[in-house]
Amino acid sequence: MPSSRSPSSSAQAARQRLGERLRQMRQEARISGVRFAELAGWRSSAQVSMIERGQRGITPDHVRLWCRICAKPDRVLAELLAEQRAVAGMWQTHQEGNRAGLKGRQEKLRDKYWTVRLHRVYQTKYIPGLLQTRGLMTHYLTTARLEQHLELDDVADAVEARLDRQRCLNRPDARWLFLLEEDVLWYRPAGPEIHANQLRYLLEVMRRPTVSLGVIPRDIARHGVNPEESFTMSELPGRSVVVTVELVSGTLTLTQSYETRMYAEAWERLFGLAVHGDRARALILAPLAPLAVLGESPQEVSTE
Numbered sequence: 001m002p003s004s005r006s007p008s009s010s011a012q013a014a015r016q017r018l019g020e021r022l023r024q025m026r027q028e029a030r031i032s033g034v035r036f037a038e039l040a041g042w043r044s045s046a047q048v049s050m051i052e053r054g055q056r057g058i059t060p061d062h063v064r065l066w067c068r069i070c071a072k073p074d075r076v077l078a079e080l081l082a083e084q085r086a087v088a089g090m091w092q093t094h095q096e097g098n099r100a101g102l103k104g105r106q107e108k109l110r111d112k113y114w115t116v117r118l119h120r121v122y123q124t125k126y127i128p129g130l131l132q133t134r135g136l137m138t139h140y141l142t143t144a145r146l147e148q149h150l151e152l153d154d155v156a157d158a159v160e161a162r163l164d165r166q167r168c169l170n171r172p173d174a175r176w177l178f179l180l181e182e183d184v185l186w187y188r189p190a191g192p193e194i195h196a197n198q199l200r201y202l203l204e205v206m207r208r209p210t211v212s213l214g215v216i217p218r219d220i221a222r223h224g225v226n227p228e229e230s231f232t233m234s235e236l237p238g239r240s241v242v243v244t245v246e247l248v249s250g251t252l253t254l255t256q257s258y259e260t261r262m263y264a265e266a267w268e269r270l271f272g273l274a275v276h277g278d279r280a281r282a283l284i285l286a287p288l289a290p291l292a293v294l295g296e297s298p299q300e301v302s303t304e
Helices: 009-028 033-040 046-052 060-069 074-088 101-113 134-147 155-170 182-186 192-205 257-271 277-294
Strands: 091-093 118-123 175-181 211-216 231-235 241-246 250-254
Touching (some): 101 134, 101 155, 241 257
Parallel strands (some): 175 211
Antiparallel strands (some): 241 250
16 A cells, blocks of 8 residues: 655645545544454554545545445445545646656547536646647647656657647637736747747637637736636536646646635636736737747737
């Protein structure tokens, strides 16, 4: 039963909450840790303690064991199994996500984008993947391959898979909302030509009826609404909501309603600061001025 500590404090806290529920259930059944270990066929109660403290990974078998020994009904078992699945799926390192290659990871995400009803993205660091040009995608995926020491060079295939996923923006039954802090428009992770092409593409994608692109100006009076961590929030069939937060070492996925509700509230606060339409276009055009050395006018271009 190996240790599975997560570098994410949120994932660890969720595991501790689940462990606490198991502990409370055992105590309500008036079963000591020593007696529980005996009933489970374990040699020591230390395993009981470590699981209930969230110091070890909690598996579906653990949940079933606690419910069986504590004589809990199927309703409680189903509820706890749902929580265990949410906890287990909260944290994934980038290395784990890319085991099947960069292309495999892009394809794994594909189905979600063809079922989502409402997709909201807030970014403080980079242009969201759904709005990236081929040039910027290639830069980011090449960088990811090098930083994560991936042997397989499938960057070109991964770029094609991500470009194919962008077709979801044309779905008439879905809405795609993006909020960018103005600084994102000025960051140049790749060369000036790629950057200029990317900004012009943002102007083009704003025309799509299914897409809303807002920019939060640098000089806006924020009235206490501070920048948050970048996040993506997707409303899926059945009105279930999934929030993902990409960190340096991996991706945090949140599905518990009390957490997704906090991100929905943060979105509303941030949305209230953003400008749209002509005012947003003016903010996108501003970083193009220093790129005039390329001899290209700030006209719209395609993602290619």
